[in-house]
Amino acid sequence: MIPAAPVDVVDALPVRADGVVKRYGRRTVLDRVACSVPPGITGLVGPNGAGKSTLVRSILGLVRLAAGSVHVFGVDAAREPRAVRRLVGVVPEDECTVPGLAGVEMVRYAARLSGLPGTEALRRAHEVLDWCDAGQERYRAVETLSVGMRQKVAFAAAIVHDPPLVILDEPTNGLDPLERQAMLGRLTTLARDHGKTVLVSTHVLPDVQAICDRVIVMAAGRVRLEGTIAELTRPAVPQLELRAIGPLDACAAILARRGIEATQRDATTLLIAARSADVVPMIWQAARESGVAVRALAPVRRGFEEVFLEAIAEAADAAA
Amino acid sequence: MPLHEVGYRGWTGRLLSPWAAVGVIAVTGLRLAWKSRWLRRALLLAWSPAIFFAASFFAFEQAVDEGRLTSLTERAARGGNLDGVGILGTVLADTLGRAAAGAEHATEAERLVATRKLVWTRLLLAFMRAPQAVLLAVVIGLVAPTLISSDLRAKAWLIYFTRPVGCTEYILGKVAVLGAIVAVITVLPAVALWLAGVLVSPSIVVAAQTWDLPLRAIAASVVLAVPTVLLALAYSSLTAESRIASFAWFATWAACWIAHSALTTADLVAATNDTGAAVAGDEEPPAPPPRRGHWIARAAGLDGALDRWAWISPYHAVGAVQAWIFGIEHRPRAVLPPAAALLAIAVVSATVLAWRVAAPARV
Numbered sequence: 120m121i122p123a124a125p126v127d128v129v130d131a132l133p134v135r136a137d138g139v140v141k142r143y144g145r146r147t148v149l150d151r152v153a154c155s156v157p158p159g160i161t162g163l164v165g166p167n168g169a170g171k172s173t174l175v176r177s178i179l180g181l182v183r184l185a186a187g188s189v190h191v192f193g194v195d196a197a198r199e200p201r202a203v204r205r206l207v208g209v210v211p212e213d214e215c216t217v218p219g220l221a222g223v224e225m226v227r228y229a230a231r232l233s234g235l236p237g238t239e240a241l242r243r244a245h246e247v248l249d250w251c252d253a254g255q256e257r258y259r260a261v262e263t264l265s266v267g268m269r270q271k272v273a274f275a276a277a278i279v280h281d282p283p284l285v286i287l288d289e290p291t292n293g294l295d296p297l298e299r300q301a302m303l304g305r306l307t308t309l310a311r312d313h314g315k316t317v318l319v320s321t322h323v324l325p326d327v328q329a330i331c332d333r334v335i336v337m338a339a340g341r342v343r344l345e346g347t348i349a350e351l352t353r354p355a356v357p358q359l360e361l362r363a364i365g366p367l368d369a370c371a372a373i374l375a376r377r378g379i380e381a382t383q384r385d386a387t388t389l390l391i392a393a394r395s396a397d398v399v400p401m402i403w404q405a406a407r408e409s410g411v412a413v414r415a416l417a418p419v420r421r422g423f424e425e426v427f428l429e430a431i432a433e434a435a436d437a438a439a
Numbered sequence: 440m441p442l443h444e445v446g447y448r449g450w451t452g453r454l455l456s457p458w459a460a461v462g463v464i465a466v467t468g469l470r471l472a473w474k475s476r477w478l479r480r481a482l483l484l485a486w487s488p489a490i491f492f493a494a495s496f497f498a499f500e501q502a503v504d505e506g507r508l509t510s511l512t513e514r515a516a517r518g519g520n521l522d523g524v525g526i527l528g529t530v531l532a533d534t535l536g537r538a539a540a541g542a543e544h545a546t547e548a549e550r551l552v553a554t555r556k557l558v559w560t561r562l563l564l565a566f567m568r569a570p571q572a573v574l575l576a577v578v579i580g581l582v583a584p585t586l587i588s589s590d591l592r593a594k595a596w597l598i599y600f601t602r603p604v605g606c607t608e609y610i611l612g613k614v615a616v617l618g619a620i621v622a623v624i625t626v627l628p629a630v631a632l633w634l635a636g637v638l639v640s641p642s643i644v645v646a647a648q649t650w651d652l653p654l655r656a657i658a659a660s661v662v663l664a665v666p667t668v669l670l671a672l673a674y675s676s677l678t679a680e681s682r683i684a685s686f687a688w689f690a691t692w693a694a695c696w697i698a699h700s701a702l703t704t705a706d707l708v709a710a711t712n713d714t715g716a717a718v719a720g721d722e723e724p725p726a727p728p729p730r731r732g733h734w735i736a737r738a739a740g741l742d743g744a745l746d747r748w749a750w751i752s753p754y755h756a757v758g759a760v761q762a763w764i765f766g767i768e769h770r771p772r773a774v775l776p777p778a779a780a781l782l783a784i785a786v787v788s789a790t791v792l793a794w795r796v797a798a799p800a801r802v
Contacts, residue, residue: 179601181600181799201457201603202603205603211594213594215594216593216595217471217589231463232460232598232603232604246445276598278447280450280454305447
């Protein structure tokens with residue numbers, strides 16, 4: 120008998136990749152990838168061919184790495200893949216089913232393969248299917264289920280053994296807006312209320328923004344960005360956006376005389392470099408002196424999509 | 440939302456060993472296979488020959504019980520058939536005929552024990568070689584092709600290999616599915632036949648006199664199962680289309696059988712020409728014509744001719760090795776080439792199977 124989640128691994132970092140290199144022939148798919156997945160929800164985003172799926176496979180110990188290592192809760196995935204897979208639940212992007220089994224049988228089968236005893240596997244399968252709101256559809260053969268229902272079954276099969284790490288590849292593919300919201304809600308519940316680590320590999324940036332605490336942006340086999348969304352969308356130089364009516368050029372000139380860089384973006388917006396908090400009273404003073412009526416003053420944030428596209432473009436430039 | 444929905448709850452039980460997955464895969468595979476109406480019919484059909492063989496056991500033991508064994512043996516030694524047990528009368532008659540011509544026994548009781556063992560052995564061998572081997576080929580052809588190819592088509596390998604299940608457990612689980620079916624078709628009816636023989640015999644002591652026969656039947660089933668199951672699974676692992684695997688399986692059996700028949704016939708023609716020449720020279724008398732039901736007599740090992748092409752056909756190779764297991768065939772030239780052929784089939788099939796199953800995790 121094996122404990123479901125050994126106590127000594129639960130305190131370790133859920134996923135840590137160090138200098139991971141994976142080549143298919145002469146093509147390098149993962150190029151010195153180093154990243155970590157802390158507890159909470161982490162988004163793994165990137166264009167097609169970025170290496171996301173290969174990174175997920177390397178976490179599961181399903182690929183032979185040319186260099187580097189991946190540790191899951193401190194366990195080396197290449198050396199002890201079975202121990203790692205006991206700690207991980209996976210919802211693959213590819214639809215994978217055992218034809219002929221009903222939904223609940225499929226989840227029970229997954230539980231049994233993960234090592235749950237027979238009766239417990241059935242009880243647990245019903246429990247997680249109830250939580251996934253699967254209803255009576257669970258008694259239909261998996262190959263006859265709708266896309267949304269299959270996704271629920273796949274998700275239930277991934278968490279039936281209560282793994283501390285759940286990896287989902289495109290979990291909202293083919294779901295209608297209501298189902299999508301429900302799925303994202305379940306992921307949030309798992310992470311926030313039950314302490315699970317969730318790694319979501321997806322193309323859907325709004326999903327990432329909605330639920331992820333951290334994001335790893337991959338492109339061309341490398342990690343381009345890693346951090347919280349707030350960190351990633353913050354400009355390199357902190358800026359304030361002043362929206363006002365009046366002679367903004369005069370205001371900019373006053374700020375420039377006081378050593379503060381200000382750029383007029385349009386007729387009503389001024390972008391002001393804010394290297395310290397002292398800048399704010401100086402802006403108010405300059406606005407008063409130049410006679411502009413301030414409508415709003417707020418920190419500048421870039422959209423996550425913009426950040427993502429910039430990272431992709433940089434990767435493409437580097438490859439060229 | 441169901442009334443009993445209690446939200447997500449953790450699970451803190453203890454997991455079973457990864458080897459438990461072998462049983463899980465096997466049981467699930469059997470449940471899925473059992474959904475096939477054709478499999479259920481085939482399994483029912485597979486037990487029907489046992490009824491005819493059980494009748495032969497009964498006829499023999501009835502003759503012993505009624506004290507007719509000596510007269511039957513004398514009649515068989517003169518070349519007469521035994522009535523009342525259909526085509527199996529040939530096997531009984533030939534066996535009794537040879538028993539009469541065999542070694543002398545000190546007492547009548549010893550002669551009876553030796554004769555009974557010989558008759559039972561030949562009946563069991565005929566049962567396993569003639570109807571069961573053919574039915575097994577059909578049943579494996581129905582079940583095996585879907586076992587791995589459907590997993591390939593549905594990408595179900597992710598279900599297994601994203602969990603603590605290795606290639607070895609996966610393959611063993613699939614082999615166990617077919618192993619159970621082989622047991623149902625060959626081992627269980629053979630053991631049931633032996634039990635039936637014991638029950639219709641005059642004394643329970645017969646069980647002690649023939650205790651080795653069930654073990655030989657199990658060993659003969661293993662010889663039948665290992666190469667055939669591995670070959671069928673290897674075919675299944677090579678394609679995502681189970682129809683192609685099925686076709687390859689039946690084509691292999693048919694082609695090898697035809698090749699064996701052609702080569703054996705060619706040998707027979709050559710031997711007949713030689714015999715004709717010999718008769719013309721008055722060197723040796725011509726061989727007596729075979730009795731009716733020659734094929735079943737051959738399955739029982741009554742045809743003493745050396746089948747030098749047995750290794751070319753899995754069916755005939757398995758038969759030759761089974762005859763050795765039952766103690767009927769002792770000539771190395773008759774046993775070793777088929778045994779080597781079966782070993783080669785098993786090794787090559789197992790290698791292909793392991794290579795194909797591990798392919799997704801080998802990248």
